[in-house]
Amino acid sequence: MDYSVARRRMVEQQIVARGIDDSRVIQALLDVPRHLFVEPGLQSHAYSDGSLPIGEKQTISQPYIVAVMTAALGLSGSERVLEVGTGSGYQTAVLAKLVKRVYSIERIPSLAAKARRILDQLRLYNINIKIADGTIGWQDQAPFDAILVAAGSPEIPQKYLDQLEINGKLIMPVGNRETQELVLVIKREDGRFVQQTLMGCRFVPLIGENGWQSDPV
Numbered sequence: 678m679d680y681s682v683a684r685r686r687m688v689e690q691q692i693v694a695r696g697i698d699d700s701r702v703i704q705a706l707l708d709v710p711r712h713l714f715v716e717p718g719l720q721s722h723a724y725s726d727g728s729l730p731i732g733e734k735q736t737i738s739q740p741y742i743v744a745v746m747t748a749a750l751g752l753s754g755s756e757r758v759l760e761v762g763t764g765s766g767y768q769t770a771v772l773a774k775l776v777k778r779v780y781s782i783e784r785i786p787s788l789a790a791k792a793r794r795i796l797d798q799l800r801l802y803n804i805n806i807k808i809a810d811g812t813i814g815w816q817d818q819a820p821f822d823a824i825l826v827a828a829g830s831p832e833i834p835q836k837y838l839d840q841l842e843i844n845g846k847l848i849m850p851v852g853n854r855e856t857q858e859l860v861l862v863i864k865r866e867d868g869r870f871v872q873q874t875l876m877g878c879r880f881v882p883l884i885g886e887n888g889w890q891s892d893p894v
């Protein structure tokens with residue numbers, strides 16, 4: 678299978694055709710080999726229009742959702758970004774192509790280790806990965822120009838708002854365990870927050886002190 682052809686088709690049909698027009702985001706999606714981030718048996722589906730299992734009951738996000746969330750942050754290249762929910766590392770790689778530094782938190786050690794390996798293989802060295810409860814953010818490295826949370830929570834943890842830079846943007850799924858809405862929050866210069874709902878979505882739960890309290894049964 679020619680993965681670069683599949684990737685180009687994915688970008689044209691799933692991303693550009695649905696209205697994503699940020700050329701840097703489009704280029705990053707063309708550049709990141711998504712098939713490396715999925716399990717070997719699923720590589721032929723890596724460029725299909727959906728999420729895929731990555732083990733540990735977790736998923737790699739749908740390419741379109743990765744594009745929507747990344748584009749919503751309006752990244753220019755100088756940002757320091759907090760990502761919560763490294764998962765496979767695919768979204769991390771896309772962010773790393775677009776910003777100065779990515780600080781990514783994953784609660785499941787085996788996923789963090791696998792992601793680190795692939796990101797190193799791709800020579801993406803502007804990434805710090807930490808195994809921890811990402812619902813408390815990353816205080817030592819705050820404030821962040823942008824925060825992207827790739828797991829759904831009943832509400833926005835206050836820590837994220839506190840750790841956001843002035844004019845910074847936060848994007849995350851907010852809702853119940855099954856369905857959520859993608860919420861974009863901007864921290865204004867007066868310290869107040871403007872909130873906008875972008876679309877419906879389905880993410881795995883954000884589990885931790887300021888999210889859901891336990892794994893789904």
Ligand code: SAM
Pocket residue numbers: 735736737738761762763764765766767768769782783784785788809810811812827828880881882883884885888
């Ligand atoms: N964007 C990722 C990708 O491209 O592969 C997919 C992320 S997956 C949908 C959500 C991830 O969030 C899972 O790997 C899960 O273990 C992680 N997660 C859930 N709660 C977390 C928490 N409190 N802190 C850090 N990671 C968490």
